[in-house]
């Protein structure tokens with residue numbers, strides 16, 4: 001693990017519960033995330049991991065509890081407000097425009113940062129033209145960073161799955177987030193693609209200073225790259241600590257590590 005500096009609490013999840021009809025997807029979950037940290041959420045299928053991310057980024061409204069982001073507490077925010085506050089997300093089932101090129105997908109991810117109005121943008125005149133140049137330069141930086149220069153103009157749907165996941169990461173990075181939520185960034189990847197994705201996640205954390213919260217099933221990956229891990233089981237928190245602490249918890253071993261997930 002690098003000698004990076006972990007900072008203050010940037011995201012504080014307090015007593016979150018979420019119910020779907022009779023199903024308690026989350027029950028009284030509390031944990032925090034510190035600036036510059038890589039924080040993993042793990043747990044067996046149906047444990048509530050995606051529901052937790054959906055509460056953090058405003059897709060779901062928790063039945064109880066609150067989330068504090070950079071000192072501002074809210075019990076519900078919509079997804080756009082959360083994004084504007086600096087939280088970006090990738091999805092388990094990619095959120096890309098398959099028919100559009102890599103560069104256009106990244107520009108779409110940049111949309112939130114574009115200040116000029118649609119009319120000026122369409123005409124590409126005045127401040128809108130200057131702004132577009134700046135945004136394209138930033139997107140090109142991401143393309144170089146993620147080593148996808150050769151695919152800049154390729155429609156995303158034609159790329160292998162591993163590269164599509166990388167473009168999805170790029171789309172989220174185009175927002176220049178302070179906190180990046182990654183929902184199973186390595187799902188469906190082969191070993192080499194996983195190694196590449198691991199390297200990119202560590203580099204994003206290191207070079208951009210982005211705080212990362214990730215859900216991942218591959219335990220090797222989680223234990224290798226995370227600073228701290230939250231463990232969920234049936235919607236309850238059963239573990240929270242460094243990878244070593246979590247690895248040694250009997251409750252965690254019983255619920256998760258020992259079951260061959």
Ligand SMILES: Nc1ncnc2c1ncn2[C@@H]1O[C@H](COP(=O)(O)OP(=O)(O)OP(=O)(O)O)[C@@H](O)[C@H]1O
Pocket residue numbers: 020023024025043044045046047048049050051052
């Ligand atoms: N929109 C929904 N409507 C009803 N129940 C839901 C909904 N989303 C999730 N659930 C239920 O909430 C519980 C937690 O699901 P969730 O998808 O958050 O778990 P998970 O840990 O992300 O699972 P997986 O690893 O399989 O993705 C499950 O029992 C699931 O069936």
